[in-house]
Amino acid sequence: MSQARTIIAGNWKMNTDLESAAALAGAVAAGLEAGFGADVLLFPPAVFLAQVVDAVAGSGHPVGVGCQNLYFETSGAFTGETSAGMVLSTGASWALVGHSERRHVLGEDDALINRKVHAALARGLDVILCIGETIEQREAGETEATNARQLTAGIQGVAPADLGRLTIAYEPVWAIGTGLTASPAQAGAVHAYVRGVFAGLTTDADAERIRILYGGSVKPDNVRELMAVDDIDGALVGGASLGLETFLPIVDFGN
Numbered sequence: 736m737s738q739a740r741t742i743i744a745g746n747w748k749m750n751t752d753l754e755s756a757a758a759l760a761g762a763v764a765a766g767l768e769a770g771f772g773a774d775v776l777l778f779p780p781a782v783f784l785a786q787v788v789d790a791v792a793g794s795g796h797p798v799g800v801g802c803q804n805l806y807f808e809t810s811g812a813f814t815g816e817t818s819a820g821m822v823l824s825t826g827a828s829w830a831l832v833g834h835s836e837r838r839h840v841l842g843e844d845d846a847l848i849n850r851k852v853h854a855a856l857a858r859g860l861d862v863i864l865c866i867g868e869t870i871e872q873r874e875a876g877e878t879e880a881t882n883a884r885q886l887t888a889g890i891q892g893v894a895p896a897d898l899g900r901l902t903i904a905y906e907p908v909w910a911i912g913t914g915l916t917a918s919p920a921q922a923g924a925v926h927a928y929v930r931g932v933f934a935g936l937t938t939d940a941d942a943e944r945i946r947i948l949y950g951g952s953v954k955p956d957n958v959r960e961l962m963a964v965d966d967i968d969g970a971l972v973g974g975a976s977l978g979l980e981t982f983l984p985i986v987d988f989g990n
């Protein structure tokens with residue numbers, strides 16, 4: 736188990752509009768109490784980053800804001816892309832990289848994801864690197880190999896000094912948006928394995944420090960048992976982060 740604070744992160748994916756994004760962020764911020772134990776992060780669509788940063792400013796409980804994706808170049812002729820510097824200029828300070836929808840729907844590979852990790856860290860963003868196996872890989876006995884490969888390739892070349900700004904999210908693809916959640920035992924086994932792989936790539940001390948989040952159909956009624964598992968240091972929440980009535984109880988799972 737990592738010694739660091741739990742993270743509960745909401746990944747809004749391609750949902751909300753300008754008005755509803757600002758309203759949801761403001762309502763989350765207003766609903767958080769100063770005593771909440773978890774670090775709370777919101778990942779709205781990139782076009783609403785600035786408004787979401789504004790909406791959570793001054794919250795009694797700090798709320799981090801980040802992008803769901805970015806491009807590794809700093810500027811130039813890359814139509815439609817968003818750089819780390821642009822994200823930072825909105826006041827956001829986090830980046831999700833390598834989400835399974837980026838990998839499997841948008842076709843991103845490990846090499847591209849690694850370049851994005853480097854670009855985000857170099858510009859000063861904190862990074863959540865997402866990894867996870869498909870159902871085919873799990874059924875073929877390739878769960879560990881898949882997660883080891885995605886983690887190893889994803890952080891290749893990252894300087895030891897930057898590891899403190901890295902978080903990992905284990906999200907089994909078969910559990911994302913499907914209502915199927917990995918059991919605490921299934922998730923815990925992969926988290927422990929991933930922490931071991933990370934220790935091999937870095938140091939035992941780094942592996943103890945790094946936070947490994949679980950993602951995949953996290954809901955108010957399963958968050959507590961998942962968070963009770965050693966090696967699960969938080970949650971990356973998709974669908975349930977879009978409603979106050981489901982997100983706040985997840986944030987408040989410890990109470």
Ligand code: PGA
Nearest residue numbers: 911912951952972973974
């Ligand atoms: P879900 O999504 O909670 O809707 O399964 C999680 C994610 O994709 O980050």
